[in-house]
Amino acid sequence: MKLFLGYLSILFRSQMQYKTSFWLLTAGQFFIPFTTFAGIWFLFDRFGTLQGWEFYEVAICFAVIHMAFAISECFARGFDSFSSLVVSGDFDRLLVRPRSTVLQVLGSRFEFTRIGRLVQSLIVLIWAVVNVSLDWTPLKLITLILMVISGTVIFAGILILAATMCFWTVQGLEVVNILTNGGRELAQYPLQIYERWVVRLFTFVIPFGCINYLPLLYILGRTDGHDLLYALTPLAGLLFFIPCLFVWQFGVRHYRSTGS
Amino acid sequence: MNTGKEKPQSAQSSQVQHANDGPPRTHTAINRPPRNLKRYVSVFRIRLTYSLQYRTAALAGVATQFFWGFVLIMVYTAFYSASSSDPSISLPQLVTYVWLQQSFLAFVMLWFRDDELFRLITTGNIAYELCRPGDLYGFWYAKLLAQRMASALLRCFPIMIVASLLPQPYRMMLPASLVSAGLFIIALLLGLLVLVAISMFIYISVFYTMSPYGSLLMFTVIGEFLAGLIIPVPLMPDWLQDIVYLFPFGWTADFPFRVYAGHFGHTEALFGIMSQLIWLVALVTLGRQAMKKALRRVVVQGG
Amino acid sequence: MIELHHISKSFKVARRSSGIANAFKSLFSREYTTVQALDDISFTIKSGEIVGYIGPNGAGKSTTIKIMSGILVPDGGECRIMGYTPWRDRATYVRHIGVVFGQRTQLWWDVPVIDSFELLRDIYKVPPQEYRRNLEHLTETLELSNLLRTPVRQLSLGQRMRCEIAASLLHNPDILFLDEPTIGLDAVSKLAVRQFIRTINEERGVTVILTTHDMHDIEALANRIIMIGRGKLLVDGKLSDLRSRFGSQKTITIDFRSSQDEPASVASVRELPGIQVLSMANERAVLLVDTDQTNISDVLGQVSNLLEVVDVSITSQPIEEIVLNLYKEHQL
Numbered sequence: 044m045k046l047f048l049g050y051l052s053i054l055f056r057s058q059m060q061y062k063t064s065f066w067l068l069t070a071g072q073f074f075i076p077f078t079t080f081a082g083i084w085f086l087f088d089r090f091g092t093l094q095g096w097e098f099y100e101v102a103i104c105f106a107v108i109h110m111a112f113a114i115s116e117c118f119a120r121g122f123d124s125f126s127s128l129v130v131s132g133d134f135d136r137l138l139v140r141p142r143s144t145v146l147q148v149l150g151s152r153f154e155f156t157r158i159g160r161l162v163q164s165l166i167v168l169i170w171a172v173v174n175v176s177l178d179w180t181p182l183k184l185i186t187l188i189l190m191v192i193s194g195t196v197i198f199a200g201i202l203i204l205a206a207t208m209c210f211w212t213v214q215g216l217e218v219v220n221i222l223t224n225g226g227r228e229l230a231q232y233p234l235q236i237y238e239r240w241v242v243r244l245f246t247f248v249i250p251f252g253c254i255n256y257l258p259l260l261y262i263l264g265r266t267d268g269h270d271l272l273y274a275l276t277p278l279a280g281l282l283f284f285i286p287c288l289f290v291w292q293f294g295v296r297h298y299r300s301t302g303s
Numbered sequence: 304m305n306t307g308k309e310k311p312q313s314a315q316s317s318q319v320q321h322a323n324d325g326p327p328r329t330h331t332a333i334n335r336p337p338r339n340l341k342r343y344v345s346v347f348r349i350r351l352t353y354s355l356q357y358r359t360a361a362l363a364g365v366a367t368q369f370f371w372g373f374v375l376i377m378v379y380t381a382f383y384s385a386s387s388s389d390p391s392i393s394l395p396q397l398v399t400y401v402w403l404q405q406s407f408l409a410f411v412m413l414w415f416r417d418d419e420l421f422r423l424i425t426t427g428n429i430a431y432e433l434c435r436p437g438d439l440y441g442f443w444y445a446k447l448l449a450q451r452m453a454s455a456l457l458r459c460f461p462i463m464i465v466a467s468l469l470p471q472p473y474r475m476m477l478p479a480s481l482v483s484a485g486l487f488i489i490a491l492l493l494g495l496l497v498l499v500a501i502s503m504f505i506y507i508s509v510f511y512t513m514s515p516y517g518s519l520l521m522f523t524v525i526g527e528f529l530a531g532l533i534i535p536v537p538l539m540p541d542w543l544q545d546i547v548y549l550f551p552f553g554w555t556a557d558f559p560f561r562v563y564a565g566h567f568g569h570t571e572a573l574f575g576i577m578s579q580l581i582w583l584v585a586l587v588t589l590g591r592q593a594m595k596k597a598l599r600r601v602v603v604q605g606g
Numbered sequence: 607m608i609e610l611h612h613i614s615k616s617f618k619v620a621r622r623s624s625g626i627a628n629a630f631k632s633l634f635s636r637e638y639t640t641v642q643a644l645d646d647i648s649f650t651i652k653s654g655e656i657v658g659y660i661g662p663n664g665a666g667k668s669t670t671i672k673i674m675s676g677i678l679v680p681d682g683g684e685c686r687i688m689g690y691t692p693w694r695d696r697a698t699y700v701r702h703i704g705v706v707f708g709q710r711t712q713l714w715w716d717v718p719v720i721d722s723f724e725l726l727r728d729i730y731k732v733p734p735q736e737y738r739r740n741l742e743h744l745t746e747t748l749e750l751s752n753l754l755r756t757p758v759r760q761l762s763l764g765q766r767m768r769c770e771i772a773a774s775l776l777h778n779p780d781i782l783f784l785d786e787p788t789i790g791l792d793a794v795s796k797l798a799v800r801q802f803i804r805t806i807n808e809e810r811g812v813t814v815i816l817t818t819h820d821m822h823d824i825e826a827l828a829n830r831i832i833m834i835g836r837g838k839l840l841v842d843g844k845l846s847d848l849r850s851r852f853g854s855q856k857t858i859t860i861d862f863r864s865s866q867d868e869p870a871s872v873a874s875v876r877e878l879p880g881i882q883v884l885s886m887a888n889e890r891a892v893l894l895v896d897t898d899q900t901n902i903s904d905v906l907g908q909v910s911n912l913l914e915v916v917d918v919s920i921t922s923q924p925i926e927e928i929v930l931n932l933y934k935e936h937q938l
Contacts, residue, residue: 046729049725049729053721053722054714056721057715060716060717060757071520074521078525079533085540086538089538090382090383090385094384095385132710136712139675139700140700141696141701141729141730142697217363217364217366220363220367221366221367221370225367225371228374241377299677300678
């Protein structure tokens, strides 16, 4: 843990060397989801409702997944850009050090500029939470927090899977973008509006549904009875992460027996 | 180092020191159009063949685009199904718009990753480019044009073909009429030229900021929004649509796509094409001037 | 301390052929060729030795280093280093080794050197007192005191190399793997680095394994050479032995005063036994003398009878040539 903070500190100071670039990029990271959100606002302005979902409800959906994405991109950036680590041979350097590879790859890179996106979605979340018409209970707030945590972990898992692919080939990584960026854009709307197979795919295979849609049903009081079940779905999402770690270890083993 | 008519007198003195280690002087006093046109064409062709080799990247890109297209259409369908208000553009037209956007994404997005040019400027290797005869604006324009065309060529046909064969409501429509199709192609190409002219400003600005990211990000974010990438222009509130058409961004892609979908009639399309031409001339003229000033600055400072 | 027994490693390399037809075929099935990177490599290195590990490019040097540092798992054979099996006991074993890659840096680029050192201290869990002691010692011997607060990207290559070596020693490793440590350095820095490696080897008993193409490094540091070629172990012995085997040739450079008899004298010099004229021009003769066939004093005497000698210098065969001869002998 202390080592992780050490990595954080050194990388933070590294990026602070380039202050203007940092602030400009962070501002950019704020505005990109901002325009997406503005798009949603305009759509609601024109259409009024989305299959029974009000604007602020969708806003919560949006905010949670973007927050989760931002945090995971900030911390798991090392996995996101893992291909450069392998190609340059710097992964070997990590193997020569007496620490776990996951910790070191996590510590190899932080993208602090994602804070811009985080701030934006946080503002949206607070705005939506304040304006949405429902009674908040402590359990609902806890669920909300769990949603963000679960989302972060799931996104991180996807990034780890993508990074593991680099042990075999550096091509085809773009496809993973579909899952991270595409999945995020898809899940920013309540899954209900999509076709059934989409809903099933993104609930059971890649559990985006567990991040915002299902728990949100509980929060908004739209569940069909099993309240607690829906509230706990974020935890189910966490389960996704464990196989990802195993796949990673498998990949490292493969790398070490076949060389680069 | 001589690059024709563009070197002002003040630059010559700072260049004297480099006279001995630079390449031999080539004197091109006046750019003769036919010879330079051939050069632009060859730059264009080289770039095109180079970009066409990236097949795997293109394949992955096509997959991504299909995914996005589907997501967008599903979202819009959901909005349309529950709504009672009368939208200004019909769902089939909107679906067509979305697929066109995905097919010709390279003609719409401002942020086209070409680190090569950025690196050229920031590392100062620009000196090599300056040594070549011909004008830099033209070369870079041809290069950027080729990149986008290559990227679009690889993707547009698969996407459009598959999209026209999809089941309703995902299906893409055929053009409203043969005339619409023709007008569409003209508008699309003009739109591309306008877009490249806009993007030239991004590269020129790097001469001043020396950092390819940062300030440009804001410009591209807003530019792309105004081009209808985030939300199709027809779905924007009317006041916003008026704003959009004050800027050239809407003329790059939104306009041609709507011509195709029949959202703009033939006369409107012709007037639109006129506007595109006016914007193109204005942007290129301004761009060349800005580049001249920027290059002067580089040369005086020694790069 | 380091034992390798019959280590073998082969790689499957995908064969990519040119042409569109082949590219299309490769979408469905890939052809692989097997490259035998290491074939039955065995050697033993005692604690405190400095070993030069040489061989032409692609011979398998970096593969061996990777196996010894626990990065790569061999196909066959055994390797015990300080009682560990490197790839199996990676996390615990790696604490005892230090690695310097000449062309890549292990320091963080934009922050002061000292920050990198402190993070490495945390990574290796070096006790604070030991760290401070090491740091002081390394700073003094490598003259790093005015470099510590500079960001790594602002250092010259020579300065950076000194910091890299220091970084690799902060945790008191017993073995140091150096991969091309002096590449790209200027003469002064090279000397400093070599001096330092000698010092830590003598004072701390650090075993050093040095891969390099710079034969002067070998000459200055290694008393033992292991040469590998095309995956096979070719030479394993002391440098002095190699020298006496191949180093029988010496080069004599003679400056003389030209005279009217010069053409005839020069012709006679060429006829002398046991020598080969490398160049003869502008009152300077460079002769290669095979000390197996004749000796230096005889040659000098004979030449001074023929030419009016002004100045003489004698050099032994450079080690590059010895190594080249070795390569030739093994047809590399």
